[in-house]
Amino acid sequence: MSEIEPSWDFYRTFLTVLKEGSLSAAARDLGLTQPTVGRHIDALEGIIGFQLFIRSPQGLTPTEAALDLKPHAEQLAANAAALLRAATGQGKTVRGTVRISASEVIGIEVLPPMLAALNEQHPDLVIELSVSDAVEDLLRQEADIAVRMVAPAQDALVTRRIGGIPLGLHAHRRYLDQHGTPQKLEDLRTHRVIGFDRESAFVRAMRKRVPLLDIMRPTLKSDSNLAQMAMIRAGCGVGVCQVELARRDPNLVRLFRAEFELPLETFVVMHETMKTTPRCRVTFDALVEGLLAYIGR
Amino acid sequence: MSEIEPSWDFYRTFLTVLKEGSLSAAARDLGLTQPTVGRHIDALEGIIGFQLFIRSPQGLTPTEAALDLKPHAEQLAANAAALLRAATGQGKTVRGTVRISASEVIGIEVLPPMLAALNEQHPDLVIELSVSDAVEDLLRQEADIAVRMVAPAQDALVTRRIGGIPLGLHAHRRYLDQHGTPQKLEDLRTHRVIGFDRESAFVRAMRKRVPLLDIMRPTLKSDSNLAQMAMIRAGCGVGVCQVELARRDPNLVRLFRAEFELPLETFVVMHETMKTTPRCRVTFDALVEGLLAYIGR
DNA sequence: TATCTGATATACAAAAACGAATGAGCGAAA
DNA sequence: TTTCGCTCATTCGTTTTTGTATATCAGATA
Numbered sequence: 001m002s003e004i005e006p007s008w009d010f011y012r013t014f015l016t017v018l019k020e021g022s023l024s025a026a027a028r029d030l031g032l033t034q035p036t037v038g039r040h041i042d043a044l045e046g047i048i049g050f051q052l053f054i055r056s057p058q059g060l061t062p063t064e065a066a067l068d069l070k071p072h073a074e075q076l077a078a079n080a081a082a083l084l085r086a087a088t089g090q091g092k093t094v095r096g097t098v099r100i101s102a103s104e105v106i107g108i109e110v111l112p113p114m115l116a117a118l119n120e121q122h123p124d125l126v127i128e129l130s131v132s133d134a135v136e137d138l139l140r141q142e143a144d145i146a147v148r149m150v151a152p153a154q155d156a157l158v159t160r161r162i163g164g165i166p167l168g169l170h171a172h173r174r175y176l177d178q179h180g181t182p183q184k185l186e187d188l189r190t191h192r193v194i195g196f197d198r199e200s201a202f203v204r205a206m207r208k209r210v211p212l213l214d215i216m217r218p219t220l221k222s223d224s225n226l227a228q229m230a231m232i233r234a235g236c237g238v239g240v241c242q243v244e245l246a247r248r249d250p251n252l253v254r255l256f257r258a259e260f261e262l263p264l265e266t267f268v269v270m271h272e273t274m275k276t277t278p279r280c281r282v283t284f285d286a287l288v289e290g291l292l293a294y295i296g297r
Numbered sequence: 298m299s300e301i302e303p304s305w306d307f308y309r310t311f312l313t314v315l316k317e318g319s320l321s322a323a324a325r326d327l328g329l330t331q332p333t334v335g336r337h338i339d340a341l342e343g344i345i346g347f348q349l350f351i352r353s354p355q356g357l358t359p360t361e362a363a364l365d366l367k368p369h370a371e372q373l374a375a376n377a378a379a380l381l382r383a384a385t386g387q388g389k390t391v392r393g394t395v396r397i398s399a400s401e402v403i404g405i406e407v408l409p410p411m412l413a414a415l416n417e418q419h420p421d422l423v424i425e426l427s428v429s430d431a432v433e434d435l436l437r438q439e440a441d442i443a444v445r446m447v448a449p450a451q452d453a454l455v456t457r458r459i460g461g462i463p464l465g466l467h468a469h470r471r472y473l474d475q476h477g478t479p480q481k482l483e484d485l486r487t488h489r490v491i492g493f494d495r496e497s498a499f500v501r502a503m504r505k506r507v508p509l510l511d512i513m514r515p516t517l518k519s520d521s522n523l524a525q526m527a528m529i530r531a532g533c534g535v536g537v538c539q540v541e542l543a544r545r546d547p548n549l550v551r552l553f554r555a556e557f558e559l560p561l562e563t564f565v566v567m568h569e570t571m572k573t574t575p576r577c578r579v580t581f582d583a584l585v586e587g588l589l590a591y592i593g594r
Numbered sequence: 595t596a597t598c599t600g601a602t603a604t605a606c607a608a609a610a611a612c613g614a615a616t617g618a619g620c621g622a623a624a
Numbered sequence: 625t626t627t628c629g630c631t632c633a634t635t636c637g638t639t640t641t642t643g644t645a646t647a648t649c650a651g652a653t654a
Contacts, residue, residue, distance in 0.1 A: 005381065008308065008373075008377055009304050012305055024631065031301075032613090033612070033613050034613095034633095036611075038633080048385065049385075050388070055633090057631050058620070058621080059630085075438070076377060076380060082369055083366060090362040153450035154436075273365075319600085320601080321602080322601095329642080332602095332643075333641080352602065353601080353602080353649095353650085354600085354601050354648085354651085355601060355651080356602090
């Protein structure tokens with residue numbers, strides 16, 4: 001193995017080949033040609049001293065070693081993208097790209113109007129919305145700003161607590177007409193309940209705080225909150241969703257208003273290195289303001 | 298501003314110029330030549346669309362924009378280094394470089410014998426010891442393994458709790474001969490006490506747990522635990538240090554054995570992406586074993 | 595003042611990287 | 625089977641990048 005450090009561009013090429021699965025596809029993606037990409041991989045393999053891919057006429061299949069390096073390369077790409085975002089829109093004007101990460105429900109049901117208003121106000125602002133329930137993307141610089149349901153423990157982050165978004169039990173009017181409206185919590189045992197597929201950390205925590213959830217044995221399961229919401233709207237059964245969202249649909253009925261209300265703590269978080277850029281400040285403030293209004297101050 | 302993404306190598310060049318302060322110095326550092334480095338900066342400035350440095354016959358002074366980009370570039374460099382470390386020593390053999398981060402006292406007083414034994418056992422292992430009290434270097438990939446005094450909240454980390462390293466009040470025999478041995482805790486008011494310069498988060502937390510610390514008004518201050526330890530050894534006064542370390546010096550006397558003992562929780566932490574590499578496993582295990590032995594099981 | 599040492603900028607030649615074109619292998623569909 | 629579409633490998637000419645050498649400027653020192 002040679003002692004010289006490889007060109008950082010090789011890492012980018014490596015990652016692209018890993019993602020695309022072939023030299024040709026990677027070349028198209030990178031705006032290079034297939035021989036060049038092949039040479040990059042050759043060079044990288046030469047420097048680090050072992051094989052990264054097994055070549056075949058069907059493409060390149062990564063070796064185990066290559067897969068071990070993948071997360072590193074991905075992080076490198078995320079950082080490079082973050083640097084470029086930080087570079088664009090320097091100065092006092094609000095322009096450039098800001099990447100927002102939010103959970104599915106928030107990102108799809110709640111944020112779009114706010115983002116529309118924001119974009120109206122700042123036409124040169126490009127907003128990227130990453131909808132995912134993965135928590136760790138801020139530290140990996142995969143986003144500049146995130147809307148989170150857990151308090152961030154990291155101190156390299158600028159955090160603003162919004163408050164609790166109330167969750168409630170809901171069902172569609174049509175469902176209740178057919179199956180009857182449960183009067184006591186115990187009645188839920190005989191109802192169709194919409195719940196989580198796997199026991200995530202969040203679900204376990206929620207179950208701990210609200211023991212009555214144990215009564216509800218879900219017969220319709222999905223890990224996607226959005227899918228659960230859709231099932232509730234479609235009249236599949238009884239499920240948990242945001243009170244405010246349910247109120248928008250006049251056919252959705254809230255059940256056990258007194259017995260069941262779960263506040264979902266919400267935070268807007270920004271990476272510290274981004275707090276100087278005007279567009280991040282503006283977006284951060286807009287999200288905070290919008291979400292505060294959403295939960296009713 | 299052009300639409301093409303800059304070569305990632307430009308970022309490396311940019312960071313080096315930022316650190317070295319001149320094109321020539323950066324060129325020496327990178328193994329390139331001054332015109333090449335200059336061209337890289339020119340190209341990068343052209344792509345991102347604003348000036349990064351003000352050129353002068355004395356060197357290059359970074360603009361404010363360049364300083365804003367610095368942390369990103371540093372992180373990029375850390376990730377690239379981590380990738381390279383992950384790449385070297387693939388396979389089942391224990392070889393390559395492992396970077397360990399530890400606090401000053403641990404890194405200088407406790408770890409070296411363990412690392413010596415480890416290196417004896419694995420001659421092809423290169424050990425880098427980063428001695429610093431900064432906490433966040435694991436996430437930034439500035440180290441592969443860290444010895445920490447706070448429980449890591451991140452779940453991308455492999456954590457092993459060691460236990461509490463006992464801290465105690467100590468003074469040098471010579472100091473006590475001259476100034477007398479304090480009998481009651483209140484006597485400390487009239488003694489020379491070695492303490493912290495600034496009120497760090499750690500100090501505040503400690504003060505909360507052990508109110509009697511308020512009695513001690515330090516007259517000799519340092520933020521470096523190592524310097525505090527040195528002052529105790531030099532007979533400057535009464536201070537807090539690890540019981541085990543004090544025991545090594547027969548001239549150090551422990552005070553208020555019954556009233557004052559503070560366990561310092563200790564953890565060995567490893568980045569998840571490193572847990573497959575043999576050298577990280579081996580080092581991790583050696584640190585865990587060594588530290589467990591150090592605190593007496 | 596003259597000189598030496600650091601710096602950046604420029605001109606031109608050498609070296610390296612790249613792209614276009616071509617050949618060949620494999621698998622799916624006609 | 626034949627053809628088409630996808631792939632990787634190789635060759636060769638060209639473009640791009642880099643290095644060498646030199647000019648120039650600013651500050652420290654004798």
